[in-house]
Amino acid sequence: MAAAEDTSAETVVNADGGLGRDAGRDAGRDAGRDDLPLSRQVCDELVHVATCGSTNDLARRLYPSLGSLPMSAGFGDAADGWRGRPWRGVGRVPVCLVVADEQTQGRGRLGRSWQSGAGDSLTASFVLALPASLMRGSDSGLLTLAAGLAVLDALRDVVVGAGGLGVAGDLGVAGGLGVAGNAGGAAHAVDGAGTAVAASPAQLLGLKWPNDVYLAGRKLAGILSEVAFSDADDVGVVVGVGANLLVVADRLPTPLSTSLQLHFDGLPPFAELRDRLCAGIARGLRRQMGALAFGGETARDELVSRVNVENVLRGHPVTVNLAAGHRVEGVAGDVRADGSLEVLPADGNGSSSDGSSGDGSWPVRVTAGDVLLRRDCAAPSTR
Incomplete structure (x- = not known):
């Protein structure tokens, strides 16, 4: 772990009174700083750093020290050896969060990079404990899609909470949606032919298979899922999320990407926006992954049906x-x-x-x- 990551890390353990280590052990490392209060309440553990290369890489390195997650003896250098797995008995998925203010070597799918800057982008990784059976068979292909639904729902909650005011301007994306301003709080969409059609702010967001969230026909957020730990019974999955929140137009990484603030007025300041999104994503991941892990075939069918409703392709x-x-x-x-x-x-x-x-x-x-x-x-x- 790089020195910068060691010195800037702060940890809150078991913020919602759940699993693993005693919350009091790390309270002193967190004194005087509370810019993720909602996320701390939702997540079992939270690690916040000023900067790192990749939050996914950091989350995988930190896995042995995250006491709310399963681990077999001999993995890493965990002092407490084999951990019990009480979450299985109650059907509750543990969720830990690693978030960075700035990410310098972010990774996307297929070896692509994810550019981000301090104060304008969400760069976070959520670490989940799941039954290993989800990584075998057909369910493995649904994990990233389930994560996409969690990110999509969190973004919609933020937009609706902000009033959903559209910013004037057709993005001109063929087959996509552009936003036209509306002082009444309801956005309008523009289809590929330039024809205005009614659309709520929520309808401007959707999923692009297999791991992106689109807004008005352009990429807003990406998801990268990786395995941090596995044994015969359980798997630790890292779900990395990058989202353009307050990125200005001339700093967008590609012509086919977009930023939340280019479409909606009334968004909260960055710290509040990030906290609300992280908390919402954590809740959504616990709900969606819990349904996959413990809900059986019915829950899987419902998830696939929902994915198709949101499928922008x-x-x-x-x-x-x-x-x-x-x-x-x-x-x-x-x-x-x-x-x-x-x-x-x-x-x-x-x-x-x-x-x-x-x-x-x-x-x-x-x-x-x-x-x-x-x-x-x-x-x-x-x-």
Whole structure:
């Protein structure tokens, strides 16, 4: 662990009176600083640093010291050896939070970087204890999608709480939504043809398979899920979340990304905004992952159904870059029960870089790959 991370770290343990170590042991390290009060109440443990390379990397290094999570003897250098797992008996998923004011080497999916600056972006990682069975079979493909729902719900709560005032200006994204200002607190959307359609602020947000949250047709947040610990019974999963909150337009990392403050007036100051989002995401992760872990087939079906309601790709032309340079072009369909994305032939005639769709059949079920909206194509108006 880098020296900067050691000296700036602060820890609150068992803020909601739950599991593992005694909260009093670390109280002194936290004196005089309370800029994440809601998150402290929700999360089992919280580590806040001024700067780090990657919150996911830091969370994985800190895992052996997080007393609210399961661990087998011999993993890391934990002094307390094997930990009991009382959360299983009550069907409650422990959630720990590692948050940084600034992240210098943030990582995204497929080896991409995530740029962030102090005071304008959410850079946080949530560490969860889950049954190892979720990493085997079809449920493993649903973990990141479940995390996406948690992030989406937290963002919507913040926007609705702020009044949801749209900022004037069509973003001009084909097939996406642009925001037109409305003093009454209700936003309007603009479809790919430039036609205004009614939309609530909440409807401007959605999920892009497999790990992004979109706002008005552009990327607002990304999610990176990784395993920190596993044994025969349990797995520790790190869910990294990066979100552009108060980033100004000329500092956006790509032309296809956006920032929350570009769309909505009335947002709280950064510290409050981040705290509310972290607390909301932690609640949502505990709810969504708890349903996956303990709710059985019914809960899984409900999650998949909800993901499809929020699926911003559905019905839009896409290009899918698969392994070994293979490419498929078609129209995005539903997310399936195993978390894969179905891609249908466009107008009955799908195409790919080698003249086939993988095995030559349609629809194509994408389990891993890079899915890009084909913004040069006409797309259906908003759902």
